[in-house]
Amino acid sequence: MTAPNIDTIVSLAKRRGFVFPSSEVYGGLGSAWDYGPLGVELCNNVKQAWWRWLVYERDDIEGIDSSIILNRLVWQYSGHEATFHDPLVDCRECKSRMRADKLEGYFPEEGPHAAFDANARIRAGLVKCSECGSTNLTDERFFNMMFRTTLGAAAAEDDPAALAYLRPETAQGIFINFLNVQTTMRRKIPFGIAQIGKSFRNEITPGNFILRTREFEQMEMEYFVKPDAEHFKLVDEWVALYLEWFKGLGIDTANLQLKEVPAEELAHYSKRTVDIMYRYFPERAEEERQWEELMGIAYRTDFDLRSHSSKPTDAEGKRVNPDSTEDLSYFDESMKQRFYPHVIEPAAGVNRTVLAVLMDAYSERTNDKGETRVILKLSPQLAPIKAAILPLAKNKPEIVGMAKAIKRSLQPVLRAVYDDTGGIGKLYARQDEIGTPFCITVDHQSLEDEAVTVRDRDTWEQERVKVSDLAEHLQKRLKPFPVATPEIAS
Ligand code: GAP
Numbered sequence: 001m002t003a004p005n006i007d008t009i010v011s012l013a014k015r016r017g018f019v020f021p022s023s024e025v026y027g028g029l030g031s032a033w034d035y036g037p038l039g040v041e042l043c044n045n046v047k048q049a050w051w052r053w054l055v056y057e058r059d060d061i062e063g064i065d066s067s068i069i070l071n072r073l074v075w076q077y078s079g080h081e082a083t084f085h086d087p088l089v090d091c092r093e094c095k096s097r098m099r100a101d102k103l104e105g106y107f108p109e110e111g112p113h114a115a116f117d118a119n120a121r122i123r124a125g126l127v128k129c130s131e132c133g134s135t136n137l138t139d140e141r142f143f144n145m146m147f148r149t150t151l152g153a154a155a156a157e158d159d160p161a162a163l164a165y166l167r168p169e170t171a172q173g174i175f176i177n178f179l180n181v182q183t184t185m186r187r188k189i190p191f192g193i194a195q196i197g198k199s200f201r202n203e204i205t206p207g208n209f210i211l212r213t214r215e216f217e218q219m220e221m222e223y224f225v226k227p228d229a230e231h232f233k234l235v236d237e238w239v240a241l242y243l244e245w246f247k248g249l250g251i252d253t254a255n256l257q258l259k260e261v262p263a264e265e266l267a268h269y270s271k272r273t274v275d276i277m278y279r280y281f282p283e284r285a286e287e288e289r290q291w292e293e294l295m296g297i298a299y300r301t302d303f304d305l306r307s308h309s310s311k312p313t314d315a316e317g318k319r320v321n322p323d324s325t326e327d328l329s330y331f332d333e334s335m336k337q338r339f340y341p342h343v344i345e346p347a348a349g350v351n352r353t354v355l356a357v358l359m360d361a362y363s364e365r366t367n368d369k370g371e372t373r374v375i376l377k378l379s380p381q382l383a384p385i386k387a388a389i390l391p392l393a394k395n396k397p398e399i400v401g402m403a404k405a406i407k408r409s410l411q412p413v414l415r416a417v418y419d420d421t422g423g424i425g426k427l428y429a430r431q432d433e434i435g436t437p438f439c440i441t442v443d444h445q446s447l448e449d450e451a452v453t454v455r456d457r458d459t460w461e462q463e464r465v466k467v468s469d470l471a472e473h474l475q476k477r478l479k480p481f482p483v484a485t486p487e488i489a490s
Pocket residue numbers: 168169170171201203210211212213214215216217218220293294295296345347348349350351352
């Protein structure tokens with residue numbers, strides 16, 4: 001079972017301390033969300049699982065953490081200043097602001113490849129507002145999605161010398177550090193550089209909870225290969241690895257789908273992109289409207305390293321990038337050849353992964369009294385809390401003391417909490433709803449036999465375990481699913 005819709009997760013997330021609407025005391029801020037005590041643990045666990053999988057368990061990937069604000073020239077030469085924009089229109093009737101290229105009638109019947117004049121189509125009344133159906137729309141205008149800021153206390157707001165951007169992708173911080181990492185870590189191609197961090201996009205139509213926000217977190221990896229590698233095949237191989245990884249996080253593959261991105265939708269740097277889509281909208285009647293991008297795997301060619309390099313020249317022999325002071329090419333000893341490495345880029349979103357994991361983990365079960373309980377069947381490696389220690393009698397100091405001592409003894413090996421704020425049934429229900437794999441009950445008999453009851457979240461089965469064996473017992477059962485990490489061909 002998965003969550004019936006995103007709204008079910010929004011309400012659970014708020015009720016149980018995963019995610020709160022941001023700035024609520026001032027009426028909120030559209031599409032901004034704050035991660036609560038359990039949400040931050042879940043995000044950290046997703047990021048740790050990813051980092052462990054790529055940076056620790058493989059031998060061909062290094063990690064970095066680059067600045068969010070980079071030299072403006074990075075965004076000029078990456079192509080983002082010129083092309084990272086969406087067409088925008090306003091509806092004169094209902095005052096909605098929308099992305100024009102998502103509206104009915106925007107593209108001619110021959111498809112998006114055909115030459116067409118979008119504003120002529122809008123003025124002819126062929127394009128419809130997605131909110132009210134009116135065709136009374138403004139002309140389209142292009143809107144760059146990068147957030148602007150100014151550097152330095154004395155800078156005037158419109159001083160072009162002080163203009164800077166918040167990064168819209170973490171990838172560029174990797175490209176400009178390619179040589180630093182390759183030389184300091186003595187790497188030979190193929191190898192990859194991974195980074196996790198915040199990115200910012202002034203989205204025209206953010207929404208659907210944490211699916212599309214203006215501030216979000218990415219887990220990106222740039223994998224550098226030879227110019228004559230089988231790039232399209234490598235895209236397929238990374239797609240297969242990620243499908244395994246998502247499966248290992250507990251996501252049912254029936255809720256994942258691949259989308260070969262059509263040529264006209266490819267980003268300016270990509271020759272091929274395959275998106276892994278997740279069924280975020282199971283409630284929608286039309287199957288094709290149920291899916292949204294979870295991540296993308298792109299073949300970026302040598303576009304980025306070449307663009308940031310000082311040497312490449314155009315047809316007239318003029319330097320394409322007169323501002324760069326470095327040549328980011330690579331000398332391959334085996335080939336005795338210098339070239340700009342080509343790149344395969346798996347780019348995933350932390351927040352979209354968290355949402356998919358929450359939706360997939362959602363389930364309901366009816367207890368003996370006919371009451372419906374929510375159980376969040378999170379993979380144990382992702383569960384914010386691994387074990388809850390619950391005293392059966394909170395007015396009995398010996399039981400409370402023993403329960404608190406067990407919590408303290410488990411804490412160095414796994415995240416444990418102590419809770420005595422309700423009856424046992426209520427405490428179990430609360431832990432089930434936040435995905436805690438084990439509840440450990442300390443009762444009167446525990447004082448005699450030095451054993452506790454371990455209750456399984458998914459089966460509700462209980463077993464008696466010696467306190468001295470408890471840490472090992474839990475660690476064994478908490479082991480993450482093994483994830484395939486086969487080597488990738490160069
Ligand atoms: N470097 C390539 C790149 O950034 P992208 O497809 O634009 O590619 C990668 O972004 C991933 O980042 C997406 O698949 C999604 O998971 C996440 N992402 C992008 N925009 C987002 C947004 N506005 N809100 C939440 N996540 C977003």
